[in-house]
Amino acid sequence: MGVALDKLPGIVERFPGGSVAITRLDQAINLARSNSLWPLMFGTKCCAIEMLMATGASHHDLSRFGAEVARASVRQADLMVIAGAIVKKMAPRMRLLYEQMAEPRYVIATGSCAISGGPFMYNSYTVVRGADEIIPVDVYVPGCPPRPEAFFWGLLTLQKMIREGETIRAPGIRKKPVLAALPEDVSIHDIRREIRSALVDENIIDIEKAAREKPWAQKVRAWIRRVSSH
Numbered sequence: 391m392g393v394a395l396d397k398l399p400g401i402v403e404r405f406p407g408g409s410v411a412i413t414r415l416d417q418a419i420n421l422a423r424s425n426s427l428w429p430l431m432f433g434t435k436c437c438a439i440e441m442l443m444a445t446g447a448s449h450h451d452l453s454r455f456g457a458e459v460a461r462a463s464v465r466q467a468d469l470m471v472i473a474g475a476i477v478k479k480m481a482p483r484m485r486l487l488y489e490q491m492a493e494p495r496y497v498i499a500t501g502s503c504a505i506s507g508g509p510f511m512y513n514s515y516t517v518v519r520g521a522d523e524i525i526p527v528d529v530y531v532p533g534c535p536p537r538p539e540a541f542f543w544g545l546l547t548l549q550k551m552i553r554e555g556e557t558i559r560a561p562g563i564r565k566k567p568v569l570a571a572l573p574e575d576v577s578i579h580d581i582r583r584e585i586r587s588a589l590v591d592e593n594i595i596d597i598e599k600a601a602r603e604k605p606w607a608q609k610v611r612a613w614i615r616r617v618s619s620h
Contacts, residue, residue, distance in 0.1 A: 435474025
C-alpha cells in the first residue's frame with residue numbers, strides 16, 4: 391500500500407488535470423489529519439496536571455479542536471504532548487514510545503522543562519536540557535506552566551503546519567509555516583538602524599543633569615541650603 395501511494399502522484403500527474411487532482415488530494419488528506427489528532431498520554435511533571443487537565447475540562451474543551459481522543463497506547467496515537475521535565479533515565483523510553491507511534495507523528499513540547507530543562511537544569515546531572523535532544527519537536531509552547539490558551543495556540547500552529555506543510559508528492563518531508571513576517575515597507579536594515587540609534591541615544595549622558603537627578607546629590611543640596619540659612 392505504501393509503495394502504491396508513493397508512485398501515485400507521478401502516475402496521476404501525467405494525465406491532464408493531474409496536478410490539480412494531487413493538490414486537492416493533499417488538501418483533503420491534510421485537513422483530515424489536522425482535525426483528527428490523537429494525543430498520547432505522556433505527562434511527567436506538574437505541567438500535565440496544571441495545563442493538560444485544564445485543557446480537557448469543560449471550561450476550555452479540547453474537543454473543539456478535534457484532539458480530545460487521548461490514547462494510552464502509542465500505536466493508536468500520532469501526537470506526543472510532552473508535559474514536564476525529562477530525566478536521562480526516561481530519555482530512551484521516550485524515544486522508544488516516539489518510534490512506536492503511528493506515522494505521520496507529531497510532537498509538542500509544553501512548558502520550560504520540556505523545552506530547555508526549566509529550573510531543574512541547574513546543579514542537576516539527571517535532567518535532559520530539552521526534549522529536542524531526544525526526539526524532533528514540531529511546536530514549542532513556553533510557560534511554567536503554560537496556560538490552556540497557550541497550548542491551544544500550539545495546537546492550532548501544529549494544525550496549520552499539517553495543512554500547509556505536507557504533500558504526497560514528497561512523503562516524509564514536512565515544511566513548517568512562517569507565522570510572522572515583516573511589513574512590506576520595513577526591512578531588517580531599518581530595524582538595525584533604529585536599534586543602533588536607540589542605543590546611541592541611551593548612552594549619551596549629560597553629566598551635570600545626571601548628577602542633579604541623583605538622590606544623594608539632592609540631599610546634599612538640601613543640607614547645604616539648611617546650613618546656609620542658619
